[in-house]
Amino acid sequence: MAKELSNGVSKPPPTPSPLRNSKFFQSNMRILVTGGAGFIGSHLVDKLMENEKNEVIVADNFFTGSKDNLRKWIGHPRFELIRHDVTEPLLVEVDQIYHLACPASPIFYKYNPVKTIKTNVIGTLNMLGLAKRVGARILLTSTSEVYGDPLEHPQKEEYWGNVNPIGVRSCYDEGKRVAETLMFDYHRQHGIEIRIARIFNTYGPRMNIDDGRVVSNFIAQALRGEPLTVQAPGTQTRSFCYVSDMVDGLIRLMEGDNTGPINLGNPGEFTMMELAEAVKELIDPNVPVKNVENTPDDPRQRKPDITKAKELLGWEPKITLRQGLPLMEEDFRQRLGVPKKA
Ligand SMILES: NC(=O)c1ccc[n+]([C@@H]2O[C@H](COP(=O)([O-])OP(=O)(O)OC[C@H]3O[C@@H](n4cnc5c(N)ncnc54)[C@H](O)[C@@H]3O)[C@@H](O)[C@H]2O)c1
Numbered sequence: 217m218a219k220e221l222s223n224g225v226s227k228p229p230p231t232p233s234p235l236r237n238s239k240f241f242q243s244n245m246r247i248l249v250t251g252g253a254g255f256i257g258s259h260l261v262d263k264l265m266e267n268e269k270n271e272v273i274v275a276d277n278f279f280t281g282s283k284d285n286l287r288k289w290i291g292h293p294r295f296e297l298i299r300h301d302v303t304e305p306l307l308v309e310v311d312q313i314y315h316l317a318c319p320a321s322p323i324f325y326k327y328n329p330v331k332t333i334k335t336n337v338i339g340t341l342n343m344l345g346l347a348k349r350v351g352a353r354i355l356l357t358s359t360s361e362v363y364g365d366p367l368e369h370p371q372k373e374e375y376w377g378n379v380n381p382i383g384v385r386s387c388y389d390e391g392k393r394v395a396e397t398l399m400f401d402y403h404r405q406h407g408i409e410i411r412i413a414r415i416f417n418t419y420g421p422r423m424n425i426d427d428g429r430v431v432s433n434f435i436a437q438a439l440r441g442e443p444l445t446v447q448a449p450g451t452q453t454r455s456f457c458y459v460s461d462m463v464d465g466l467i468r469l470m471e472g473d474n475t476g477p478i479n480l481g482n483p484g485e486f487t488m489m490e491l492a493e494a495v496k497e498l499i500d501p502n503v504p505v506k507n508v509e510n511t512p513d514d515p516r517q518r519k520p521d522i523t524k525a526k527e528l529l530g531w532e533p534k535i536t537l538r539q540g541l542p543l544m545e546e547d548f549r550q551r552l553g554v555p556k557k558a
C-alpha cells in the first residue's frame with residue numbers, strides 16, 4: 217500500500233527487485249556450513265545446493281580448506297562464502313547449521329593443538345550461541361575418535377570410549393568430546409535442536425594431496441612411484457566410508473528426528489597393510505611398502521556398529537572401498553598431472 221509522507225504526497229511501494237520472482241529467491245531454508253571449504257564440507261555444499269530451495273552460507277578460515285573446493289558456487293545467487301574463524305562469534309540469520317569447522321587430519325590438528333581445542337570448544341560454543349539466538353537446528357560432525365583406542369569392537373554409540381586426556385591427540389578427541397557435551401547441555405538447558413554425527417574415516421575426491429591421512433597418502437605415493445608408508449604395526453584397522461555416502465547420512469540426520477549421537481561410517485574393516493595392498497593392486501603393483509614409525513595413541517582398531525543409523529535414518533553406505541578407491545585415483549591423477557597409462 218502507498219505510504220503517505222508528511223508533505224501529503226503518497227510514496228509508491230518499493231519496486232520489487234526483478235530477481236524477486238526468480239527461482240533463486242523462492243528459498244525456504246537458509247543453511248550455514250562451517251568448514252564448508254574443506255573436504256567433507258564442500259561435498260555437503262554441492263549436495264545442499266542441488267536443492268533450489270536452499271540458500272547456503274559457508275564460514276571457513278581456510279586453514280585446511282580452500283576456495284577452490286567451492287569455485288563452482290562462488291557468485292551463485294543462493295551461495296555466500298565468508299572468511300570467518302569460528303572461535304569468533306558470528307551473527308547470520310539461518311535455519312540450520314552444519315558445524316564442521318575443525319582441522320581433521322592428525323598432522324594438521326596436532327600442528328597447533330591449542331587452536332584445535334579452541335576451535336572445538338569456543339567454536340562450538342559460538343555456533344550453539346548462534347543456534348540459540350536465531351532458533352536454528354545444529355548438527356555437529358563429531359568423530360569415532362571419541363571412542364579413543366576402543367576396548368569394545370565394533371563401536372556402538374553407548375560405548376564411552378578409552379581416551380587419553382593428556383596425549384598428543386587429545387586436542388582433537390577430547391575437544392570433540394567436550395563439543396558433544398556442550399551440544400547436549402544446550403539441548404537440555406535451552407531446548408536447542410541438536411544432531412550429533414560420529415563420523416568414521418571418510419575418503420574421496422578433493423582430499424588435500426598432502427592431507428596426511430592414510431588413503432590420500434597411499435594414493436599420492438603410488439601415483440608418484442614412492443613407497444607406501446605403512447605406520448607400525450600395520451595390523452591396526454580402520455573402516456573407510458566414501459564421501460557421497462557420508463554426505464547422504466549427514467543430511468538424513470539433520471532432516472530426521474533423532475538427536476544422536478549416531479555412528480556414520482562404512483563397517484568394512486581393513487588393516488593398513490591390506491589397504492596398502494589394495495592401492496598397489498589398483499595403481500602400481502611394483503611400488504614398495506615401507507614400514508615407518510607410528511605416532512602415539514594411534515587406535516589399534518576401529519569399526520562402526522551402524523545399527524542405529526540403519527534403523528533411525530534408513531541409511532547405510534553403498535560404495536565399497538574397491539569401488540571408491542578408483543574414483544579417488546581419478547581425481548588425484550588429474551590434480552597431480554599423472555595420466556593413466558593406456
Ligand atoms: N574425514 C574424516 O574422516 C572425518 C572423520 C571424523 C570426523 N570428521 C569431522 O568432519 C569435519 C570435516 O572434516 P574434513 O575431513 O572435511 O576436514 P578438512 O580439514 O578438509 O575440513 C575442515 C574445514 O574446517 C575449516 N576450519 C578449521 N578450523 C576452522 C576455524 N577455527 N574456523 C573456521 N573454519 C575452520 C578448514 O579450513 C576446513 O575447510 C571435521 O569436523 C572433522 O572433525 C571427519
Ligand SMILES: O=C(O)[C@H]1O[C@H](OP(=O)(O)OP(=O)(O)OC[C@H]2O[C@@H](n3ccc(=O)[nH]c3=O)[C@H](O)[C@@H]2O)[C@H](O)[C@@H](O)[C@@H]1O
Binds near residue numbers: 416430
Ligand atoms: O574417523 C575418525 O574418527 C578420525 O579418523 C582419522 O584419524 P585416523 O584414523 O588417525 O586417520 P589417518 O591419519 O588416516 O590414519 C589411519 C591409520 O593409518 C595409518 N597411516 C597413516 C598415514 C600413513 O601414511 N600411513 C599409515 O599407515 C595410521 O597409523 C593409522 O593407523 C581422521 O584424520 C580424523 O579426522 C577423524 O576424526
